[in-house]
Each structure stands twice: as C-alpha cells, then as structure tokens.
Amino acid sequence: MTQSSQTNFDLIVLGTGSAGQNVATSCREKDWSVAIIDPRPFGGTCSQRGCDPKRVLAGAAELIARSRNLKGKGIAGENAIFWSDLMAFKETFVEGIPESTEEKFEKAGIAYFHGTASFTDTNTIRVGEHELTGGKILIATGAKPATLDIEGEELLMNSEGFLDLEKLPEKIAFIGGGYISFEFAHIAAEAGAEVHLIHNNDKPLKNFDPDLVEALVESLKKVGIRFHLNTKTEKISRSGEHYIVEAKEEGKALTLEVGAVIHGAGRVPNIEELDLDKGNVEADKKGVTVNDHMRSVSNPDVYAAGDVSGSPGLPLTPIAGLEARAVTANLLDEGNKTPNYTATPSVVFTYxxxxxxxxxxxxxxxxxxxxxxxxxxxxxxxxxxxxxxxxxxxxxxxxxxxxxxxxxxxxxxxxxxxxxxxxxxxxxxxxxxxxxxxxxxxxxxxxxxxxxxxx
Missing domain, CATH: 3.30.390.30 (FAD/NAD-linked reductase, C-terminal dimerisation domain)
Incomplete structure (x- = not known):
C-alpha cells in the first residue's frame, strides 16, 4: 500500500522506528520528497515490541518486589500479578501505534510502503511491485534475534512473543544471559512462574560490572530464578504442549520440561533481506559499515542509523535518536556532524x-x-x-x-x-x-x- 504513485524521491528511508521516523519527518519538513518502507507494523521495535511494553510489565514486577521488601515493616501482605490484566494494560500503550504512525506520514506528505525493501542498484529500492529511486537512502531497519545454531531453534519464542503471551507458563526457560533474559526472567518470576536462565559461560551481563552482576544474580535467586551458568543448550524439542530443553551444565546433562523457551541470547543487525551487495553497501556482523558521519563507506548516497549501523554506539533507543540527528544534519546541511557517544548510560530493568x-x-x-x-x-x-x-x-x-x-x-x-x-x-x-x-x-x-x- 502506498500513499503515492511517485517513484523518484530525494530520500528513501528503510524502517519506521525512532531513527527512520526522525530523519524522514525532519527532511520532509525541509520540502524533501520522502518515501519510507517497513515490512512490519509501522512504529518500530521499541514502542511496540521492546522497551516500552517491557517497562510496563517490569513496573508491575517492581511493585511486587517493593511490597515484599516491606512485609512485616508496616505492609500487611504481598500483592500478586494477574497476567491477563497486566497484558491488557500493556496493550493500551501499543495499540494504535501503526495506524497513528501511518496517519503522521500521510499528514506530513511522506509516501509510505508496506513491504520488504531490497536494493536493485546503488540508488534503487524494490518493494513489492514498486521500484523507487532515491537521491539518498537511509537504512534504519534495526536488529533481530541472533541465530544460535541449536537443534530445534525454530521452537524458540523471541522477546516479542513473550510480550504477547496470553497466559504465562508455569515453567519457563530463557536462553542467554543478556539484559533481555534478565528483565523477562524477573517479570516471569514475580508473576509466579518457575524460571530457569541458561547461559553458556559464567559471565552474564558481560557489559556490566561483574561485582554488581554477581550481587544481582544472588538477589534474583532469592526470587526463585534458577541460574544455569556454564551451560550449553544443545537441543530443543516439543512434547505435547511442553518443550524439552537438553543442555550440558558444567559438563553434566541437564533436561528441563517447560511451557516456553525464550530467546534472550543477543540480537544482530537486520540486513539479511536488503541485498546490500546490489547497492554497493558494505556490512559486517556489526552492521552497515559507516564512517564517523553515519555514511556508508562504500556508497556515499547511503546512510545508516540505529541498531543496524556498525557505529561505536550501543544498540539503545537514545543512540538511534542521536545518530538520526547526525544523519539529518549531514543530509540537510551537507555537513560532517559526528554523533557524540560520550557517557552513554544503560539500565537493566530488573529489581x-x-x-x-x-x-x-x-x-x-x-x-x-x-x-x-x-x-x-x-x-x-x-x-x-x-x-x-x-x-x-x-x-x-x-x-x-x-x-x-x-x-x-x-x-x-x-x-x-x-x-x-x-x-x-x-x-x-x-x-x-x-x-x-x-x-x-x-x-x-x-x-x-x-x-x-x-x-
């Protein structure tokens, strides 16, 4: 679906998350002709499938923990999470985002396309039956769960699936020791599930201070989270309504039967379907290779921002905004603005x-x-x-x-x-x-x- 039959644009933006929207709307305000493309519901990951809905659930888990801390100190009893009510409350924050985003594009005069984008040459993007030519192109397609090379990997539920669970399983396992696993494991544990967190070495949350991580792990153990460190997940299979996780924990066999297995072992730049080679756009495992000004090192008409860029910035929403502002300045002013990554904070929203x-x-x-x-x-x-x-x-x-x-x-x-x-x-x-x-x-x-x- 498109708002326009136009095929030539000053700027084509791939992705409707915070970075893509920021650049698209800013350039349109300066009378650039702009097209924007996304195969997913418009609005990006953070607002619909990531940080925002996650924090709604984490807030409920935090309340349970705070209440428990004051039990016997003036608070008479503990609260409890009613999962279906919490999920309904979460939905009030995400419902309508695709429609309102589309309306925003329409009002701004931005041509929008639903579909998977791919390069056909250095300045041409194919989406469905359309071929669009852009004077400049911004890649802002974000990240996706990494491939783990585990037998039965297709049975894994990702973070998006967890955020849409209609019913919380009685037992649940998380693969990976990053912030996604920690945050969702804490939410599930405070909601009453038996939770297992499986990590392949003894250093979970590797980018955080190990002394504080150790203290956090001990605190979460008291909530009931069972940590399996130095544990390699080898196979996931299905047995009726349950999933069987087979792993090696410290070299010994570990088998868990759970209601869901969640992928929390990292994300990678979402570039697989873009046919970057045809656009002469270099990329590696970190993402689109860019210079200090967020410009592709191999195609001067292409920029990248957010989780998909191979920049030094962390994969965080504020960094996507920071890089988008730099891209906008460099497009509109033909400048050499460099994102300032000095002092980038990050938070694990456990309790x-x-x-x-x-x-x-x-x-x-x-x-x-x-x-x-x-x-x-x-x-x-x-x-x-x-x-x-x-x-x-x-x-x-x-x-x-x-x-x-x-x-x-x-x-x-x-x-x-x-x-x-x-x-x-x-x-x-x-x-x-x-x-x-x-x-x-x-x-x-x-x-x-x-x-x-x-x-």
Whole structure:
C-alpha cells in the first residue's frame, strides 16, 4: 500500500522506528520528497515490541518486589500479578501505534510502503511491485534475534512473543544471559512462574560490572530464578504442549520440561533481506559499515542509523535518536556532524535495577590512568533502609589527576535516576567535586551522591 504513485524521491528511508521516523519527518519538513518502507507494523521495535511494553510489565514486577521488601515493616501482605490484566494494560500503550504512525506520514506528505525493501542498484529500492529511486537512502531497519545454531531453534519464542503471551507458563526457560533474559526472567518470576536462565559461560551481563552482576544474580535467586551458568543448550524439542530443553551444565546433562523457551541470547543487525551487495553497501556482523558521519563507506548516497549501523554506539533507543540527528544534519546541511557517544548510560530493568555509564573498573585499570575506585554497600543508608531494600550497591571510578568521573555502576531501585546524574556530569565535563557540590533535595537518592565521589 502506498500513499503515492511517485517513484523518484530525494530520500528513501528503510524502517519506521525512532531513527527512520526522525530523519524522514525532519527532511520532509525541509520540502524533501520522502518515501519510507517497513515490512512490519509501522512504529518500530521499541514502542511496540521492546522497551516500552517491557517497562510496563517490569513496573508491575517492581511493585511486587517493593511490597515484599516491606512485609512485616508496616505492609500487611504481598500483592500478586494477574497476567491477563497486566497484558491488557500493556496493550493500551501499543495499540494504535501503526495506524497513528501511518496517519503522521500521510499528514506530513511522506509516501509510505508496506513491504520488504531490497536494493536493485546503488540508488534503487524494490518493494513489492514498486521500484523507487532515491537521491539518498537511509537504512534504519534495526536488529533481530541472533541465530544460535541449536537443534530445534525454530521452537524458540523471541522477546516479542513473550510480550504477547496470553497466559504465562508455569515453567519457563530463557536462553542467554543478556539484559533481555534478565528483565523477562524477573517479570516471569514475580508473576509466579518457575524460571530457569541458561547461559553458556559464567559471565552474564558481560557489559556490566561483574561485582554488581554477581550481587544481582544472588538477589534474583532469592526470587526463585534458577541460574544455569556454564551451560550449553544443545537441543530443543516439543512434547505435547511442553518443550524439552537438553543442555550440558558444567559438563553434566541437564533436561528441563517447560511451557516456553525464550530467546534472550543477543540480537544482530537486520540486513539479511536488503541485498546490500546490489547497492554497493558494505556490512559486517556489526552492521552497515559507516564512517564517523553515519555514511556508508562504500556508497556515499547511503546512510545508516540505529541498531543496524556498525557505529561505536550501543544498540539503545537514545543512540538511534542521536545518530538520526547526525544523519539529518549531514543530509540537510551537507555537513560532517559526528554523533557524540560520550557517557552513554544503560539500565537493566530488573529489581533491583542495574545501571552503568562509562568505564568498567577493568577498563579504567587498563587505561593507564591513576584511578580511585569507590565501592559502597548502601543497604544500611537511610534512602534504601526505609524501603527494606537490599542489596544496594555502587561503584564509582574517579581519575585522581583531574577529578573527573570515569565510570559509575549502580545496583538498587534508584539506579535509573542515579546513573543519569553521573551521565550529566560525565557528558558535560563536571568533576567529582563539582557534582558532589550540587545541592539535591533531601532526603532523596540525589542527596546521597556526594558520598559516592570522595577522591
């Protein structure tokens, strides 16, 4: 379906997620003729099949955990999750997004096409029966679950499937030790399921501080999540309404019978169907190979942004927006704008939350800088003790020479806020002394920041 019979455009955008929409609408506002293409319902992953609906479910799980922490401290009993009601509530956040996105394109005068796009030459895109020519082309097709080379892999449910479960299985297994598995495992456990998390080595959440990850794992074990580390999944099969997971745990056979097996073992750039070779667009396992200005190194008329780009940026929604703004500036102004990735925060929305920004302790030590590492157990601090919260931890890495903050890592219910304070300081060059001198309202998580920054 298309809004226009036009076939020549100033810009063709592949993908209707945050990066694609941002560039398409910005260029259209400058009177560029723009076409946008997507085989999935318009609106992208984050808003419909990822971060936004996930956080709705995680909020309910967090409430259950917070209630449990205060049981016997003034709260009479525990709450419970009614899965069908929670899923209905989640749906209110995602329903209507494809239609409203399409309406936005129509109002803006952007030609839209539903279908799979592929290059036929350097400036031509085929979608269905249409051949479109673009002066410039933006690839913003996002990421998809990685292939795991497991026998019976086709039986795996991905994160999208989990977010649409009408009924939560009594037993559920997650393959992979990344943030998707951790977040969904916590949600399922707080909703009453027996949860198994299978990871092929002993380092889950590898991009986060290992000391805080260890504390998070121990905390989630108390919720009932069963961790199978150093475990290789070898086969998945079906038995009636159930699935059989066969694995080797520390070299010994492990067999689980569960109601669903969820793929949480990473995502890869979504480029398979694009026929990039025909467009003279280079790519590797990291995505479309781009220069510092998000431009294809092999085809100067092609740009990439978001999870599909092979840029140094993390696969996070704010990075997609950052890269999209750079692409827009470089298209409209023929400039050389480079995305500034300084201090990119990331959060694992379990309970407690795990957040990180900047260097890990190992990276800081390898940098050759003269560093100070502050590791603090905050469980007895007023802010967390009043909520019955344990563990609560932080690790902050400082440069002794100039007083700057090199990295911050937080594990507690306020991690999503604390990490943003550190991010502001790091991105804008504030020293530990300057951030510590900031007046925050008391008593709040911010008023504790000064005690994490001692040089």
């Amino acid at each position: 407690p939350m795990l957040a990180a920004v900047g260097m890990t302790e190992a990276e800081a030590k390898d940098s050759g800088k003269d560093i100070k590492v502050n590791i603090l157990d905050m469980s007895d601090w007023y802010t967390y003790k009043r909520m019955g919260e344990s563990p609560s931890m932080a690790k902050v890495i400082l440069d002794k020479n100039d007083g700057t903050i090199l990295g911050a890592h937080v594990l507690n219910s306020n991690a999503e806020h604390l990490i943003n304070y550190f991010t502001i300081a790091m991105r804008h060059g504030l020293t530990a002394e300057q951030l510590g001198d900031t007046l925050f309202a008391y008593p709040t998580d911010g008023s504790d920041v000064q005690y994490l920054l001692e040089l």
